Amino acid sequence: MATRPLVIKRRPARTRRSATLTVLTTLMLVYTLLPLAWLVINATKTQEGLLNSFGLWFTGDFALFDNIATTFAYQDGAFTRWLLNTLLYVVVGAGGATLLATLAGYGLAKFDFPGKKAVFATVIGAVAVPGTALAVPTFLMFAGMGLTNTPWAIIIPSLVSPFGLYLMWTYSADAVPKEILESARVDGSGEFRTFFRISLPLLAPGFVTVLLFNVVATWNNFFLPLIMLKNPDWYPLTLGLYTWNEQAATTGGEAVFNLVITGSLLTIVPLVAAFLLLQRYWQSGLAAGSVKE
């Protein structure tokens, strides 16, 4: 009997509700979900329905499946092509970037070598330079090498992720204890074997976080393809949908807002899925390096 009041007293203290916070987070939630709701609702409308109805509610005819079918069929299936392109850029570009960032971050965290400080300064500096500023020099370099208008023009720049490197660096510094590495070395394991068999499993949460960062960045990449690619066969989804949207502003062009909206919805589905499936890594990864143990 004596313990009960104690428990009751402690529980409200632990999960005390703040009305202000509840209101704020609710507002935030609505604010974040509203565009998504708009997208879902309007993907169910026809081109005419879109223009003749209230944006945040459904119209009579439910055209979602028609829209999806038309999106895939429009312009000889260009959408599928762009989807495959995006997948290629994400798998090779973001995957490669994550692998490189992990290797480099781990190397910098666990090995001492001359010039380490210089590398550190370069990486921190690179994080600070916005990619937009590098777009033109990159374009000219790639044009000089004859690589514009090829998938390489997207993949090669995507492979570089200074932010990912930095994140992996701080993460490996904490996640892989020196003792484990030492005992592995004593047992005669080579460095690469140690990395793949022992360190990588320990680095998994950080690896997934960086992978998610890179996947999102590459999936949504717009500016780089915009200046590098002129051939619609190599467009990613972002650029392809943009050209569909621009059609409405062209003499004799067909306004296909319904397909742009449906295409956008289809474009974000894989990203939403990735986040839902990997969110626990994402959350733990976000906190990586924030607490010094």
Next chain:
Amino acid sequence: MTLPAQIRPAQIRPAKIRKAVPMTMTRRRALLLGAALSVSLVAAGCGSPGSPVPAGESAAPTSAGVSDADLSKALEAGGSITVWAWEPTLKQVAADFQAKYPKVKVNLVNAGTGNDQYTALQNAIKAGSGVPDVAQVEYYALPQFALAKSMTDLTPFGAGKLEGTFTPGPWNSVHAGQAIYGLPMDSGPMALFYNKEVFDKYDLKVPATWEEYIASAEKLHKADPKAYITNDVGDAGFATSMIWQAGGKPYTVDGTTVGVNFADPGTQKFTAAWQKLIDGKLLAPVGSWSDAWYKGLGDGTIATLVIGAWMPANLESGVKAGAGKWQVAPMPQWEAGGKATAENGGSSLAIPEAAAAKDLAYAFLKYANVDEGVRTRVDAGAFPATTAQLQDSAFLDKEFPYFGGQKANQVLAESAAQVVGGWTYLPFQVYANSVFNDTVGKAYTSATPLQDGLKAWQDVSVKYGQEQGFTIK
């Protein structure tokens, strides 16, 4: 180059150039981005080799001249050309061209609309690689490319012989001095497109003069506060076309000597009238080519458009809700009984100086803009720049179900014959149009008078011209 997510969307997504053929509205960010891009390209371009024309390719000798026989030979020999264009009707033309000349392969690429494409083209020219053999260039933008000698003079190909093939407006637009830098593809003589259902409902008279137009605007907005006579939030292409019709000649160009003067009487006619619409809040605050614009055209809240003759195809595909409601009438006049119109938009096909296969490129230009291709494009809804098509009875007598069976081409073709002569754009009009909203745009959103806005535009244009090395008169 994976940018942190928070940088990218903010800077790039809004940098969208709502750009159509004529009514161009360049968002400020796009412009800054574009300007930054071209500036740095100019700087960086110093070190890179100029656009090399590979020897052995059929690079056109500019002095000798290319005969029709040479063109036939090139077509028989075959090869491939890359065409940058966003005009949708060219797809069929390219297919037909390949069917007729099986050894020629045409890569038709939509490298962006308007400004997007010009930036890409300038980048490719500066970089010296990836330059297309043919590029679609709007009339207002052609002088800029011509002056930089980025485009090939077509007179050695015999383009001069085509005089009379095209209507005077477009034909004049592809000239720079004696040189011809493109062949006209389409044209946009202006007319009044109006929603007859709205006009009937509120008992409005189809305005024959701008005075009547303003009166209708007032009457309509009073009867239905949601309805506007038209939309306008500041549009360089529209404003210059309006000044053109009013007889204004704000731009004078003589080689590299350029004059800009918006104080001329023609300009003032336009500003006086348009100021009344702005002051009375009689213009729908909707940007052209936006989804809201399409919506307004369909539901009757935007009752008229004074726009180029290429508009029917856009109405038919983009504003299905307006079918049977819209009609076409002559452009309102400044004087009762007047017969003056202007061109609004329209584009040419040009051959970049750095193009590899110039003979084939010219053969394609001729096919698309002079020969069979014109017919194909007109059938698909394009408005021609060729006199033969404009006088063709099949063209003139075509009944448009969209316009309630009206023979709309008669009105439009008549407009083509009444375009006021002597208009010229600046050799840096692409830049000038891109800063229109920063200067004149203010007149639409604040108390700045339109005339003052134009003066500010003039000052910015002059300053830019000086920086580019033009002599300002």
